[in-house]
Amino acid sequence: MPQGEKIAHLLSEMVRIPSVTPAQAGPRSGTPGEAKMTQWVTQQLQSLGAQVHHQEVLPGRHNVFGLFHGQSNKWLGVDVHMDTVGVEQMQGDPFDGRIENDRVYGRGSVDTKATLAVCLNLLQNHPNKPLPHNLLIAATCDEEDAARGASAMARWLKDRNMVIDELAVAEPTLCAPIHGHKGVMRQKYRIQGVAAHSSRPELGKNTITAAAKLALAFDAENHRLNQLTPTPLGHGTLTVTTIHGGVGINVVPDATEFTIDRRVVPGESAEKLADQCLQLARRSTELPVEAENYLMIDAFYRPTQDDFIQRMAQWSGQSPATVPYCTNAWAYTPATARQCLIIGPGSIDQAHGAVEWVEIAQLQKLSDLYTRWWEIKP
Template identity: 35%
Template sequence: MQRSARSILERLVRIPSPTGGEQAVAEACASLCSDAGLDVVLEEVASGRPNVLARWKVGRGPHLLLTGHLDTVPVGEGWTRDPFGAEVGDGRLYGRGACDMKGGLAAMIGALLDLRRREEEPAGDVTLAAVVGEEEDSAGTRALVARGIHADRAVLAEPTAMRLVVSNRGLLNFRVIVKGVSAHASSPALGRNAVTAAARIALELELIGEELGRRRHPAFGPPSLTVGTIHGGTRPYVVPDRCEIEVDRRINPGETAEQVVVELETAIATARRRLPWLEAEVVAGPDYLAFEIPKDHDLVRSMSSAMAEAGVPRHISAWRAASDAGFLVHGAGIPCVLFGPGVRGAARQNTVEDGRGGSRRASGHRPGQHELPHRLRCVVLLRTAGGDRADNARAAAVGRARDGRAERDPHDHASTGKHPQLCGRLRRVARQASDGACCIRARGRRVLRRPHRLRGQRLLLHRPQPPGTYARNAERTV
């Protein structure tokens, strides 16, 4: 059966697929690929949450990975159209996930089906991976990497407004839990104030953030470190015995998770010089590494040639928004670019900040309406992966679904980032020479040999104290 990218998109949008509920849309995607004669496998990431892997084997390389995510953010409020109606009006297709990123998946599937219909073959083996969980913790792509996904290059169909994105920032979040000793405020010397101790750590982190401001990246500017929240205490007349701060660290290409951990160690050790009793537990949160590939890479050249053949302006850019590319680049060693239809801002309308970046309302929209760009045209390097530039221009396979006008250029992207999966055991001991025995213990995984997952690990920072030290320090810091 002949299917256009638009008809595929309409079918996918009509299937609700919030993160955690991807089963039905995964089965629909698998059915589309199976009908086209592709070898299809469903790989469960969790119960009822399968990744879809569809392979077209032609027995030669290079091997191209086309990937995108099946899940969407929740519907939210304020819709003026059915979020699962896939209605078309004013040159736009409306529905939850139409932009981020069922539009990209539909274009890729449509291109594969179009090649099958024309009885043509790609230049090398092709794998389409439709994954779950990207909007929450990238569980699907993490699972792909953990299970040994292999390809020579990858195209991730994020809504880049048909711009070719060759780099994006990364993100690490941490929660620092400071523990003290409770006492009545009438006798504060009997306690250890966790709030003031956490405040000292926050001030040290602020100084580190100022130092980061002097390390500029040509595309992204300086990295950043932000203490976003602080929570502690129960009553004004009680010395608080617990305080938590949350730290957001935006990473530029070239920075590592280990560098960020050292920054935290340094801030805590410096605060401990004033408060030797200080005990802090660091819990890692979302973890995504930045990525960057050279503009003269073979994949970038091939994509540029295919874009020219399709009449798509050649715009190469960097992205501040979220993507799974860091997992593929650092975790699986697969060069990757981002390229797809849609403007990211259109996908975040009327939604709450998702923890990885903000939203920007696309002009011309009412709340609750979500745009598929006026022209859905995804250049898929099926015939061009690995060929020279002349061959690329002749052989680019293009999936098209036009609706009259070109899409808007993006103005900005949500400031987000991603990090590859952390695995292996981490047991590190860091000593502060000027402050005696200061150590960091991690119940988690090793970070030095290859990209690993950090999220959820607990790092207990403490300094052993001789008898009587706590009482003396408590009196000294009143």
């Protein structure tokens, strides 16, 4: 059987194991979470001779690490997330994993079980033989929600004083090496006021008026960001995205909530921005403001001169590029991954939609790239 077809069958088997990220679970999701995939991946890695570790990231949700000891001191690594987005919007059976028209269909096929299938197939082709280099296959959880699997993996590496020399983070990039993307920080604010009859507004404290001042302050901040010298990933942005407040047409509103989305560029820290945004909110009104942090993801950026990126670009015939979406790569600094890039088969255009698929030719292409990267004989 040609390699592409073998990978396709492995991938199809994985698509049939639902692993919808719990925050997006619905009536069609099957059992939500990564538990069944965790079990399946563990069995696969053990049968291939890996040393397997589990890390509980959230209750019942694990990262699976498969370590293969090679013949050099170099550590290569792959971070591939096991969870998928929801399936309620999908046409047909989201988990049938059918192979048709030289494609594999179903949720997770392109985002991003494809890379795991490529890795397992390559390892199956090399039974009982040490690889030229050490290899870590990290099957991570929670990427589609808050990417907490990746930050947990970075902690796991630090705790072991383990530094990956070359780490590939799996996402559909049409096998082009990606060296940067913005991060994101999302916050929800709650402004507390005092309710009163609207005929006597001076007795109340109006939180919608306060929220309007905050929204304008954030808009001014966005304008300021846009005037700064752009980073290699452009400007940071700040957008007010939702607002909810008020209980009746004749009542001074005593509580208003609103959310912001702050895109983070290299040199900024999502955590510090969360503090700064809250301070800005508090300066804009005398009413009490509380914040809840939703997502804290720094930008990912590595220079295109890195030789790992250069090699992948040369082998794939595609220039290093940046992408607009966030990935697990944000969590890895040079302290945990000396060099890091994002690469994977298929297009992001086929991810998260009503129909998801990956071309078998793309699976084959990644397999060829990894064969060169891992320096194994095809």
